[in-house]
Amino acid sequence: MIWEEHASLAPYNTFGIDAKAERLVHLTHESSVQAYYQHPNGYAKQTLLLSGGSNLLLCNDVPGTTARIAWKGMAITEETDDHVWLKVSAGESWHETVLYTVQQGWGGLQNLSLIPGLVGAAPVQNIGAYGVEVADTLESLSYFHWEKGEAHTLTAAECAFGYRDSLFKRSWKGKGVILSVTFKLTKHSHVLKTTYGALQEELHRMDLAPSVQNISDAVIAIRQSKLPDPKVLGNSGSFFKNPALSAAQVKTLASKHPAIPQYPQPDGTIKVAAGWLIEQAGWKGERVGNVGMHAQQALVLVNYGGASGPELWAHAQRVQSSVAEQFGVRLEPEVNLIG
Ligand SMILES: Cc1cc2nc3c(=O)[nH]c(=O)nc-3n(C[C@H](O)[C@H](O)[C@H](O)COP(=O)(O)OP(=O)(O)OC[C@H]3O[C@@H](n4cnc5c(N)ncnc54)[C@H](O)[C@@H]3O)c2cc1C
CATH class of the missing domain: 3.30.43.10 (Uridine Diphospho-n-acetylenolpyruvylglucosamine Reductase, domain 2)
Incomplete structure (x- = not known):
């Protein structure tokens, strides 16, 4: 320590x-x-x-x-002809871990390339991108429970994963710390998910056939072209979640705004694109002092330099109120507010 x-x-x-x-x-x-x-x-x-x-x-x-x-390390805990189980410490870089698995030719994490952060945080909001979530490959995790004062193993089912959601954002929020995560990865029979429109287009544009390596390369290319690099422009990725609305709510919205992007969910709700709502409300690329919603990605709140936490939060609330007024939709932050 x-x-x-x-x-x-x-x-x-x-x-x-x-x-x-x-x-x-x-x-x-x-x-x-x-x-x-x-x-x-x-x-x-x-x-x-x-x-x-x-x-x-x-x-x-x-x-x-x-x-x-800040603790690191990784190890294979089990291996068969078709699968490998990789246990990774919470303090390892997420992206470096994905790159390592891709280099080994192991499948499962490639769509999640270039997401910032460390491995132990990935299950907290069940990180997801390009049609894949960490819940899809997570086998189990080791969790130190503060009240119990000891570590135990949780299976994926016990983590109660949902869209950008898990047990660790709900009833177990702040109850302990994820020490390590074990992933079950494929060695040969890869399940390649390329149905996400932008990914398909990028593979086509780069003239690449779907493979673990090519999907990772395409995802990295898309992310580098669309998302601001936090080392250059402070940000936290998508600031708000895409709201899941009832079919009736979406019908009413679509009658006034026929172009609204809609993504039907298995539970009957329909997700609408928060970025689209923010853009329609006029906030995309609009700078207020040191803060604003990014010019290429309206969902990303950015610090143009020297902004304080309260300034950034005040702007997020401005955007939230404006979207609520214009569309009757309440945007919920995806980002954790501290203090
Ligand atoms: C440019 C950019 C792009 C992004 N793109 C995506 C994306 O495509 N998809 C996506 O899902 N997210 C995305 N994110 C959000 C972010 O990268 C992820 O949520 C990531 O998993 C956060 O990891 P972290 O290590 O930075 O966690 P932190 O921000 O440090 O912590 C987040 C929360 O998790 C808790 N926590 C962290 N680690 C542990 C642990 N080991 N045990 C218990 N609790 C813990 C913290 O207390 C905190 O409440 C993006 C962010 C940026 C900046």
């Missing part, structure tokens, strides 16, 4: 917000979680559990203890 006092969290969040942590502890080994749990300034004083900081908005300085997940 490495301790710091009054540390800037700017290097540890992709909005680049210079909020201060009263106390920051870097948990560099999985075994340090037990020590942190027992330390008088450790879990007992914890206000924030920080991973890669790519899905949170620091609205204020953070009192108490901020614990940063």
Whole structure:
């Protein structure tokens, strides 16, 4: 464990917000979680559990203890002719892990290339992109439960995954820490998901046949062309979730706005594109001071430089109210609001 006092969290969040942590502890080994749990300034004083900081908005300085997940490692735990089970520590980079599996020729994670953040956070909001979610390949995870003071294994079914949702965002929010994740990956009989329109088009444009490697390459190309790089322009990816509405609500909306993109869901609800609503409300590319919704991707709230957490949140609320007024739809943040 490495301790710091009054540390800037700017290097540890992709909005680049210079909020201060009263106390920051870097948990560099999985075994340090037990020590942190027992330390008088450790879990007992914890206000924030920080991973890669790519899905949170620091609205204020953070009192108490901020614990940063920083332990690494990966290992094959089981292998058959067709599958490999890979156990990856929470502090490994998500994208580096995906690239490693792709290089080995293992299938399952390729559509999730270039998503920022660390492996242990991936199950929290069941990260997803281009028709695939982490729930599709996650076999189990190891979880240290604060109340129990020990780790145990949870199966994918026990994680109650949903759209950008899991047990860890609901009843178990803040109850513990994911220590590692085990993925079940294919060695030969890959299930290649290429039905997502933009992915199909990119494979065609790059003249690539679907394969684990080619899908990863195409996803990386699309993401680099569409999404701002947090190292250049502070952001947290999609700021809002795509709202899931009832069929009746969507019918009413579509009668006034026939072009509204609709995505029917297995549970009978229909998701509409939050980015489209924001763009129609006039916020795409509109800059207010140091903040705005990105010019190429209306769903991405960006920090043009030096914006504070409250400034970014105030803008998100402006957009939220404006969409609610114009369309009667309440956008919910996908990003975790801290403080
Ligand atoms: C440019 C950009 C593009 C993005 N694209 C996508 C995308 O396509 N799809 C998608 O789903 N997301 C996307 N995201 C969002 C983000 O990358 C993911 O949500 C990612 O999994 C967050 O990981 P993190 O390590 O940064 O977590 P953090 O932001 O540090 O933490 C997020 C939350 O999870 C909790 N948490 C983190 N790790 C653990 C753990 N080990 N145990 C328990 N709780 C934990 C934290 O306390 C916090 O509440 C994007 C973000 C950016 C900046």
